[in-house]
Amino acid sequence: MRHFLDFEKPLAELEGKIEELRHLSNGGDINIADEVARLEAKVDRLLRQTYAKLSPWQKVQLARHPDRPHGSDYIRELIAEFTPLAGDRSFGEDRAILGGIGRFRGRSVVVLAHEKGTDTETRLKHNFGMAKPEGYRKARRLMALAERFGLPLLTFVDTPGAYPGIDAEARGQAEAIARSIEACLQLTVPMIATIIGEGGSGGALALATGNRVLMMEHSVYSVISPEACASIIWRTAENAQDAAEALKLTAQDLLKLGVIDGIVPEPLGGAHRERQPAVAAAGEAIEAALRPLVALDGPSLRQQRREKFLAMGSRGL
Amino acid sequence: MNWLTNFVLPKIRAVVAKKDVPDNLWHKCPNCGQMLFHRDLEASLFVCGSCGHHLRLAPERRLSMLFDDGRYDAIELPKTVLDPLKFRDRKRYTERLKEAQARTGTGRDALVVAHGTVAGLPTVIAVFDFDFMGGSMGIAVGEGLLAAARLAVLQEAALLVVPASGGARMQEGILSLMQMSRTTLAVEMVKEKGLPYLVLLSDPTTGGVSASFAMLGDITLAEPGAVIGFTGARVIEETIREKLPEGFQRAEYLLDHGMVDMVVPRRELRDTLARLLGLLRRPAPPAQVVALRG
Numbered sequence: 001m002r003h004f005l006d007f008e009k010p011l012a013e014l015e016g017k018i019e020e021l022r023h024l025s026n027g028g029d030i031n032i033a034d035e036v037a038r039l040e041a042k043v044d045r046l047l048r049q050t051y052a053k054l055s056p057w058q059k060v061q062l063a064r065h066p067d068r069p070h071g072s073d074y075i076r077e078l079i080a081e082f083t084p085l086a087g088d089r090s091f092g093e094d095r096a097i098l099g100g101i102g103r104f105r106g107r108s109v110v111v112l113a114h115e116k117g118t119d120t121e122t123r124l125k126h127n128f129g130m131a132k133p134e135g136y137r138k139a140r141r142l143m144a145l146a147e148r149f150g151l152p153l154l155t156f157v158d159t160p161g162a163y164p165g166i167d168a169e170a171r172g173q174a175e176a177i178a179r180s181i182e183a184c185l186q187l188t189v190p191m192i193a194t195i196i197g198e199g200g201s202g203g204a205l206a207l208a209t210g211n212r213v214l215m216m217e218h219s220v221y222s223v224i225s226p227e228a229c230a231s232i233i234w235r236t237a238e239n240a241q242d243a244a245e246a247l248k249l250t251a252q253d254l255l256k257l258g259v260i261d262g263i264v265p266e267p268l269g270g271a272h273r274e275r276q277p278a279v280a281a282a283g284e285a286i287e288a289a290l291r292p293l294v295a296l297d298g299p300s301l302r303q304q305r306r307e308k309f310l311a312m313g314s315r316g317l
Numbered sequence: 318m319n320w321l322t323n324f325v326l327p328k329i330r331a332v333v334a335k336k337d338v339p340d341n342l343w344h345k346c347p348n349c350g351q352m353l354f355h356r357d358l359e360a361s362l363f364v365c366g367s368c369g370h371h372l373r374l375a376p377e378r379r380l381s382m383l384f385d386d387g388r389y390d391a392i393e394l395p396k397t398v399l400d401p402l403k404f405r406d407r408k409r410y411t412e413r414l415k416e417a418q419a420r421t422g423t424g425r426d427a428l429v430v431a432h433g434t435v436a437g438l439p440t441v442i443a444v445f446d447f448d449f450m451g452g453s454m455g456i457a458v459g460e461g462l463l464a465a466a467r468l469a470v471l472q473e474a475a476l477l478v479v480p481a482s483g484g485a486r487m488q489e490g491i492l493s494l495m496q497m498s499r500t501t502l503a504v505e506m507v508k509e510k511g512l513p514y515l516v517l518l519s520d521p522t523t524g525g526v527s528a529s530f531a532m533l534g535d536i537t538l539a540e541p542g543a544v545i546g547f548t549g550a551r552v553i554e555e556t557i558r559e560k561l562p563e564g565f566q567r568a569e570y571l572l573d574h575g576m577v578d579m580v581v582p583r584r585e586l587r588d589t590l591a592r593l594l595g596l597l598r599r600p601a602p603p604a605q606v607v608a609l610r611g
Contacts, residue, residue, distance in 0.1 A: 164548035174527035174547040223494040316401025
């Protein structure tokens with residue numbers, strides 16, 4: 001079943017009509033081509049209008065759209081010979097973060113990707129993309145693998161945040177995230193992070209302290225979810241839209257702030273409407289970001305990453 | 318002001334004003350409610366004589382407790398961009414900053430950085446001020462920790478950080494999140510020079526602060542009873558709809574779970590710190606004293 005956001009409803013209605021007409025025409029020999037063409041033009045117009053002026057809150061909804069391509073989709077489309085590698089070697093295997101080794105455009109790489117799951121069963125299996133300490137420790141272990149064999153690291157970030165639970169705290173959620181950030185900073189191989197959906201706070205940053213940080217056009221990246229922010233400062237989650245506005249969490253704002261390096265354009269209507277071209281566009285952007293980096297030596301890569309983060313925050317909007 | 322204070326010269330006014338009585342002679346222990354006399358509190362290093370609760374400390378008090386003879390020099394921290402997002406909720410962020418500055422009576426943000434000696438060894442100490450917007454970490458704090466790290470490297474000093482912070486400063490949005498990477502970088506600068514980086518976790522250390530520099534110490538100390546964790550207890554309770562275990566996210570809980578090296582009562586803090594720094598920084602056995610033969 002397809003899922004439509006509130007502001008997508010008028011589109012859904014039009015598309016429903018087109019579908020209906022097509023279905024009807026199969027029964028008889030009525031010529032509906034003109035009518036379909038007219039409606040399709042209308043859909044296109046409506047899409048352009050809606051997407052030309054998306055509010056930050058609508059971006060948040062799009063970033064969380066259940067039909068949006070997830071980490072495993074990016075891996076399937078972009079990484080050949082992908083071989084998943086499991087476990088943190090001290091406690092368990094966390095399926096909120098997929099990890100492994102494979103080929104990106106012929107080159108061996110290590111991949112880390114949040115996975116939220118697509119239905120009840122897989123969402124539970126992947127814990128809605130909310131990693132526990134073992135997830136971040138697995139990430140760190142695979143970063144060490146990339147380092148040891150000089151392989152570039154590609155990460156795909158899509159998480160509401162690190163898992164808020166007793167067990168996660170007991171096993172040192174804070175420490176696990178801190179060490180993962182530290183490991184990113186120490187890498188002497190190229191690291192490219194792509195925010196594909198929801199970049200939720202420390203849980204996202206743990207996999208995103210890279211040489212290049214890219215964001216999909218309709219993804220968001222924030223220190224706190226708009227709902228949580230609203231419930232803290234407005235004292236009610238109902239102000240989430242205001243919080244989304246104030247937090248400046250869209251890819252476009254983050255580019256202006258110098259926090260990210262590039263935006264990957266999504267097909268009209270968002271990645272969930274045309275998943276494959278969206279993922280392919282990310283592949284192009286990653287390749288373009290990676291190419292100049294593989295020419296650099298280890299110390300320069302580390303230095304570049306350092307300087308990038310040191311320079312951050314010197315300018316506002 | 319009355320006609321007399323208006324009339325008399327400033328020097329005389331100072332004499333006249335001397336009869337001012339400190340208005341907070343008594344403090345209430347936030348844990349057990351016991352009324353504590355200020356002089357007793359100072360003598361006990363702000364530990365409740367009744368229940369042992371460690372009260373939160375103003376940065377200056379913390380610094381004078383840790384440095385040799387209570388002497389140190391605070392450094393001026395770099396000026397940073399204010400309100401980078403033009404953040405506004407029910408109030409403007411710039412107003413909130415002004416209010417916080419008025420309350421602490423200083424022009425600073427939530428971090429104080431000072432240098433001096435501990436056990437005779439050069440040491441830089443960075444202390445959070447919880448009274449300033451919950452000790453939250455924005456660009457100013459991140460920049461302050463980088464300055465502390467650079468100073469430690471310059472002076473070949475050890476770095477001790479004492480967080481007291483709810484986490485990242487929301488009003489600086491993504492730029493506050495980026496301070497987690499930047500402060501981790503600050504820690505790296507100190508460590509790669511072979512200098513000790515110590516952390517004293519004080520109440521509270523949570524959120525983005527706990528998930529970055531605060532958990533990366535060569536040695537990690539914690540104050541008794543301090544709340545330390547990533548996600549706040551209320552959020553966890555709301556998410557999992559379960560009662561949290563007794564003592565959850567307290568310093569002692571972290572000790573039991575292997576997340577800190579030791580929980581140190583405030584009274585033993587200076588000696589512990591001095592001993593650790595001595596062990597790390599004076600590793601060679603003391604030179605043998607041989608009596609010169611006449």
